[in-house]
Amino acid sequence: MPYAHITGWGMSVPEPVLTNDDLSKMVDTNDEWIRARTGIRERHIARDNEFPSTLGVNAAIKALQVANLRPTDLDLIICTSSSPEYFFPATACLIQDQLGASKAGAFDLLAACTGFIFAMNMAAQSIRSGSIKNALVVGTETLSRFMNWKDRSTCILFGDGAGAFVLQASDQPGGILSAVMHSDGSGADSLSLPAGGARLPATEATVHDGKHFVHMDGKEVYRFATRVMGHAAHEALDIANLTTDDIQWIIPHQANYRIIESAARYLKMPLDKFVINVERYGNTSTASIPIATVEAIEKGQLKAGDKVVFVGFGAGLTWGALTAEWSGPLPAGRAVHPEQYRRLARVRSLYRRIVRIIEGIIFGRES
Numbered sequence: 001m002p003y004a005h006i007t008g009w010g011m012s013v014p015e016p017v018l019t020n021d022d023l024s025k026m027v028d029t030n031d032e033w034i035r036a037r038t039g040i041r042e043r044h045i046a047r048d049n050e051f052p053s054t055l056g057v058n059a060a061i062k063a064l065q066v067a068n069l070r071p072t073d074l075d076l077i078i079c080t081s082s083s084p085e086y087f088f089p090a091t092a093c094l095i096q097d098q099l100g101a102s103k104a105g106a107f108d109l110l111a112a113c114t115g116f117i118f119a120m121n122m123a124a125q126s127i128r129s130g131s132i133k134n135a136l137v138v139g140t141e142t143l144s145r146f147m148n149w150k151d152r153s154t155c156i157l158f159g160d161g162a163g164a165f166v167l168q169a170s171d172q173p174g175g176i177l178s179a180v181m182h183s184d185g186s187g188a189d190s191l192s193l194p195a196g197g198a199r200l201p202a203t204e205a206t207v208h209d210g211k212h213f214v215h216m217d218g219k220e221v222y223r224f225a226t227r228v229m230g231h232a233a234h235e236a237l238d239i240a241n242l243t244t245d246d247i248q249w250i251i252p253h254q255a256n257y258r259i260i261e262s263a264a265r266y267l268k269m270p271l272d273k274f275v276i277n278v279e280r281y282g283n284t285s286t287a288s289i290p291i292a293t294v295e296a297i298e299k300g301q302l303k304a305g306d307k308v309v310f311v312g313f314g315a316g317l318t319w320g321a322l323t324a325e326w327s328g329p330l331p332a333g334r335a336v337h338p339e340q341y342r343r344l345a346r347v348r349s350l351y352r353r354i355v356r357i358i359e360g361i362i363f364g365r366e367s
C-alpha cells in the first residue's frame with residue numbers, strides 16, 4: 001500500500017490588514033478586549049477583486065512549485081471552504097480551471113473550520129487505496145463577505161486567506177499516519193449561516209434580518225472547542241501508536257489563543273510545541289492550519305522527520321485530528337513554471353468557451 005506524503009505547501013493572504021484599532025472605529029470594541037479574549041491583533045481582508053478561487057490558486061501554485069509538480073500531474077483537487085465562491089459550481093472546479101489541471105477530478109468538501117483535516121484525510125485515503133497518485137488540497141476563505149460588520153461578537157474573529165498542500169503517493173514510509181473525524185449535528189445552530197440554503201432561501205426579509213451573515217453562540221462554541229481539541233489529538237496519536245512525547249509540533253486550528261492554551265493544558269504539553277499565529281490572521285477557518293504550517297516551515301520550526309499533529313474544530317459541529325511524519329518534497333520531481341501554466345490555463349479555458357460558442361452557432365444551441 002503506498003504512503004501519502006505532504007510534498008508541497010503554499011499560502012496566500014490578501015494584502016489589506018484590519019487591526020483591532022480599525023475595528024474599534026466600526027463597532028463598540030477595543031484592542032485590549034479583543035486581545036485578552038482571543039489573542040487576535042489583526043486580520044487580512046480580501047479586496048473586491050479577490051475571491052476564494054483566486055487566493056486558492058495563488059496558494060496552490062506555490063504548493064505545486066514546492067512539490068515540483070505540474071498542474072496536469074494532479075489527479076484530484078479537493079477544495080474546502082466555509083465561504084465558497086458559489087453554492088455551485090464547486091470552488092474546486094474554478095481552481096482546477098485556473099490552474100489548468102486538466103486531468104484532475106475536483107470537488108468541494110464542507111466541514112467548516114475542520115474542513116482541511118477532513119479533506120487531507122480524504123486525499124490521503126485515495127492515495128493509500130492506490131486509486132490516485134497526486135492530490136491538491138486547498139482551504140480558502142473570504143469570510144469577510146459574510147460578516148455582519150455591526151456585530152462585535154463575530155466580526156472581530158475572522159480573517160481571509162488560503163493555504164494548500166500537495167499530497168503524493170510514495171513507497172517511502174511516513175506521511176499521513178492516522179486521522180479521526182467527528183461530527184455532532186445537534187450543535188448545528190451554535191455556528192451557522194442561516195439563510196441562502198433550501199431551508200431559508202434568499203428573500204428581502206432574510207436580507208433585512210441579516211440572516212446571510214455568520215451567526216454564533218460564542219460561549220457554546222468555546223465550551224465545545226475546549227472539550228474536543230485535546231481529546232481528538234489523543235485519539236489520532238493512539239491510532240498511530242504515538243504519544244505526546246513523540247511529537248515535535250501541534251498545529252491547531254487558529255480560532256482563539258485561549259482555546260489553544262486549554263488544549264495544551266489537556267495534553268500536558270508546553271505551549272511552545274504549538275504553532276500559533278492567530279494574532280496576525282484571526283480565524284481563517286479552513287485556511288488556518290495550512291497557513292500556520294507554511295509559516296512554521298518558513299521559520300525553520302517544522303523540519304523533515306518531525307512528527308506533527310493537526311487538530312481542528314468548527315461548525316457542524318465537526319472536529320478531528322490527523323498525525324503525520326513530515327517528509328518534504330519527494331526526490332523525483334519535475335521542474336515547473338507556474339506562471340506559464342497559469343497563462344496556458346487561461347488560453348485553454350478561453351479556447352473551450354470559444355468552442356462552446358461555435359457549437360452553439362452551428363447546432364443552434366444556446367452557448
Ligand SMILES: CC(C)(COP(=O)(O)OP(=O)(O)OC[C@H]1O[C@@H](n2cnc3c(N)ncnc32)[C@H](O)[C@@H]1OP(=O)(O)O)[C@@H](O)C(=O)NCCC(=O)NCCS
Pocket residue numbers: 028029030033034037038113152153156157191216217218219221222255256283313314315
Ligand atoms: C467570542 C468570544 C471571544 C467572546 O468571549 P466571551 O468571554 O465568551 O465573552 P461574552 O460573549 O461572554 O461577552 C462578555 C461581554 O463582552 C461583550 N462583548 C462581546 N464582544 C465584544 C467585543 N468585541 N468588544 C467588547 N466587548 C464585547 C459582551 O457584550 C458581554 O458584555 P456584557 O457582559 O455587558 O453582556 C468567545 O466566546 C469565543 O472565542 N468563542 C469561540 C468562538 C470561535 O472560536 N468561533 C469559531 C469556531 S471555528
